[in-house]
Amino acid sequence: MTTYIIxxxxxxxxxxxxxxxxTFVVFYLLPTTNPALLRAGRDPTPAVVALISKELGLSRPWxxxxxxxxxxxxxHFNFGYSFQNNISVKQQIFSDLPATISLAIxxxxxxxxxxxxxxxxxxxxxRSRFDRMAMGTALVAISAPVYWLGLVSLFLFSTDIGxxxxxxxxxxxxxxxxxxxxxxxxxLLPWLVLAASFAAFYAxxxxxxxxxxxxxxxxxxxxxxxxxxxxVILRHGIRSAITPIVTAAGLxxxxxxxxxxxxxxxxxxxxxxxxxxxxxxxxDLPMIQGTVLMGAFFIVILNLVVDIGYxxxxxxxRYS
Amino acid sequence: MSTPDALLEVENxxxxxxxxxxxxxxxxxxxxxxxxxxxxxxxxxxxSGKSVSALTMLGLTRGKRTDVSGRxxxxxxxxxxxPDEELREIRGDDIAMIFQDPLSSLHPFYKVGYQLMEAxxxxxxxxxxxxxxxxxxxxxLVGIPDPHRRVDAYPHEFSxxxxxxxxxAMALAxxxxxxxxxxxxxxxxxxxxxxxxxxxxxxxxxxxxxVILITHDLGVVAEIADEIVVMYAxxxxxxxxxxxxxxxxxxxYTWGLLKSIPRLDTPRNENLVPISGRPPSLINRxxxxxxxxxxxxxxxxxxxxxxxxxxxxxxPGHEVACLLPVPLRKQVWQGLKAGQTPDELSALIRAKxxxxxxxxxxxxxxxxx
Numbered sequence: 001m002t003t004y005i006i007x008x009x010x011x012x013x014x015x016x017x018x019x020x021x022x023t024f025v026v027f028y029l030l031p032t033t034n035p036a037l038l039r040a041g042r043d044p045t046p047a048v049v050a051l052i053s054k055e056l057g058l059s060r061p062w063x064x065x066x067x068x069x070x071x072x073x074x075x076h077f078n079f080g081y082s083f084q085n086n087i088s089v090k091q092q093i094f095s096d097l098p099a100t101i102s103l104a105i106x107x108x109x110x111x112x113x114x115x116x117x118x119x120x121x122x123x124x125x126x127r128s129r130f131d132r133m134a135m136g137t138a139l140v141a142i143s144a145p146v147y148w149l150g151l152v153s154l155f156l157f158s159t160d161i162g163x164x165x166x167x168x169x170x171x172x173x174x175x176x177x178x179x180x181x182x183x184x185x186x187x188l189l190p191w192l193v194l195a196a197s198f199a200a201f202y203a204x205x206x207x208x209x210x211x212x213x214x215x216x217x218x219x220x221x222x223x224x225x226x227x228x229x230x231x232v233i234l235r236h237g238i239r240s241a242i243t244p245i246v247t248a249a250g251l252x253x254x255x256x257x258x259x260x261x262x263x264x265x266x267x268x269x270x271x272x273x274x275x276x277x278x279x280x281x282x283x284d285l286p287m288i289q290g291t292v293l294m295g296a297f298f299i300v301i302l303n304l305v306v307d308i309g310y311x312x313x314x315x316x317x318r319y320s
Numbered sequence: 321m322s323t324p325d326a327l328l329e330v331e332n333x334x335x336x337x338x339x340x341x342x343x344x345x346x347x348x349x350x351x352x353x354x355x356x357x358x359x360x361x362x363x364x365x366x367x368s369g370k371s372v373s374a375l376t377m378l379g380l381t382r383g384k385r386t387d388v389s390g391r392x393x394x395x396x397x398x399x400x401x402x403p404d405e406e407l408r409e410i411r412g413d414d415i416a417m418i419f420q421d422p423l424s425s426l427h428p429f430y431k432v433g434y435q436l437m438e439a440x441x442x443x444x445x446x447x448x449x450x451x452x453x454x455x456x457x458x459x460x461l462v463g464i465p466d467p468h469r470r471v472d473a474y475p476h477e478f479s480x481x482x483x484x485x486x487x488x489a490m491a492l493a494x495x496x497x498x499x500x501x502x503x504x505x506x507x508x509x510x511x512x513x514x515x516x517x518x519x520x521x522x523x524x525x526x527x528x529x530x531v532i533l534i535t536h537d538l539g540v541v542a543e544i545a546d547e548i549v550v551m552y553a554x555x556x557x558x559x560x561x562x563x564x565x566x567x568x569x570x571x572x573y574t575w576g577l578l579k580s581i582p583r584l585d586t587p588r589n590e591n592l593v594p595i596s597g598r599p600p601s602l603i604n605r606x607x608x609x610x611x612x613x614x615x616x617x618x619x620x621x622x623x624x625x626x627x628x629x630x631x632x633x634x635x636p637g638h639e640v641a642c643l644l645p646v647p648l649r650k651q652v653w654q655g656l657k658a659g660q661t662p663d664e665l666s667a668l669i670r671a672k673x674x675x676x677x678x679x680x681x682x683x684x685x686x687x688x689x
Binding site for chain 2: 216220222224225226228229313314315
């Protein structure tokens with residue numbers, strides 16, 4: 001098991017290296033504006049632009065730039081500085097990360113609770129009125145694009161422009177450390193919007209899994225030995241049916257921790273997603289590079305966590 | 321028909337499943353009884369209704385799309401009308417069941433010991449430690465070596481035979497009065513089969529249980545059953561003591577089953593005779609005698625008249641549902657025993673004139689379209 005984890009961690013390093021290389025290459029191969037223009041202010045003279053270009057090292061070949069970038073990253077854990085405003089990328093990412101983590105984890109809690117509850121109730125009474133209603137709603141929730149749902153929810157419920165003003169609107173985010181209550185209320189609407197499609201997807205996933213599990217022989221065995229139906233469902237049924245849910249949740253959370261671009265943009269939450277979006281708009285390579293690496297890091301780490309977690313959930317899985 | 325000192329009596333049991341394709345008549349008017357400490361073998365092909373009748377006893381076929389009628393009396397109580405909760409208390413306590421495939425019948429995520437302890441704790445309020453001790457004792461009882469260690473193993477760490485032993489241990493957790501074994505040896509290889517059957521027989525004698533052994537293999541029940549019920553298409557076609565079934569079988573289907581058992585004492589040049597055709601659809605059953613499309617000795621009359629289970633003259637306790645005249649049945653079985661093929665014998669029968677309509681037989685009621 002330990003060797004397995006070490007091997008996987010080495011792969012994480014290789015993968016992150018490849019991701020950084022790819023981002024770098026894509027940035028240089030695609031026709032972009034000259035980053036030096038970003039720094040030069042309004043109506044710069046060519047001399048100023050050339051000077052800035054030299055300062056940022058943009059005139060050197062891309063592989064030399066990449067080598068320097070990686071050297072700073074590996075030796076000093078330095079992600080470089082924004083082309084746009086010279087802010088440390090590392091600082092910027094660490095200051096934006098709490099908002100994204102708050103958004104992703106909070107939404108995950110909501111979608112897991114709703115998804116598992118609805119999926120279970122649907123599975124034990126398939127084709128009942130509840131099941132039909134739940135699955136109909138799920139289909140709508142899965143189909144609704146999150147930016148549309150976000151705007152509609154703001155239009156309906158936000159305190160500034162909403163018809164039924166009950167939730168704080170866009171741009172109301174405050175960090176947890178500053179005011180926990182305000183943090184919670186400001187994130188409620190984004191959480192629900194982000195969780196909607198996931199909850200629907202998880203409910204459907206658990207429903208189909210649990211229905212399949214409930215027809216397994218070992219469920220019949222549990223009933224035959226006199227286990228009450230409630231316990232049969234909870235201890236014997238869900239225990240098996242939950243495995244794919246755990247996998248999906250791990251991967252989804254990993255993806256979201258790398259930035260929830262749409263929801264952060266709609267609700268104007270200062271997170272990694274909004275940072276990445278703005279950096280792409282501004283051709284800010286160091287910042288793009290930083291957010292991409294961050295996202296890739298979360299995805300591969302959560303992948304690893306899921307794989308290791310599997311061995312604890314399913315005793316038949318053993319890594320060597 | 322009421323049997324004195326019966327532990328369990330099944331009376332005119334019918335189980336229908338309403339499916340999208342139509343009504344499946346899984347069990348159609350089945351009656352049998354089992355005495356304390358005895359073993360009843362229920363034999364038939366898949367789809368003959370043998371498992372469904374057992375699952376119905378435990379209420380495991382209950383559902384919105386299932387129609388059950390008849391009575392199943394267990395110690396004077398009708399299991400069919402018992403509330404779910406009371407039936408649950410009986411399941412795994414007074415009546416326990418083991419299943420065909422021990423790997424898929426054990427929960428893959430829980431330790432064997434945990435699953436055994438659960439069986440105990442569902443019916444006895446004992447401490448965790450006591451339940452664990454009981455689990456170890458049970459594993460020892462069914463002959464699993466090193467039970468102190470094995471109690472913490474997962475099902476996938478057991479061999480096939482050991483899994484079935486663990487299933488048996490789980491069924492015996494509360495010393496049931498009746499053990500239903502549904503194809504307990506089918507998924508196992510032959511040497512392990514013999515061990516498991518010997519174990520069942522031994523445990524039955526030690527614990528004075530009644531056993532219902534459900535199988536498609538007459539060879540399996542030959543050794544340990546006291547009585548045998550042969551089922552076909554949801555009905556009992558023959559019912560007798562084990563000796564009678566093997567000595568003077570009456571039904572062509574039973575003959576087919578007997579002739580398809582490989583035996584060491586059969587001459588080398590004699591072939592096993594398979595039963596031709598396939599099991600009938602239980603939605604649209606054949607008219608008349610349900611077995612007639614596969615019966616080598618069929619006559620026109622058999623396609624219209626539905627045979628009733630009747631006593632065999634001169635053999636108390638032996639019942640059969642067959643329209644062939646008694647002397648003819650005797651003649652055919654003698655012929656089969658002597659090594660004649662069903663084809664030769666059916667020619668012999670066709671040479672004889674059709675007899676008068678059989679008085680006791682009733683006209684076909686639910687002749688299929």
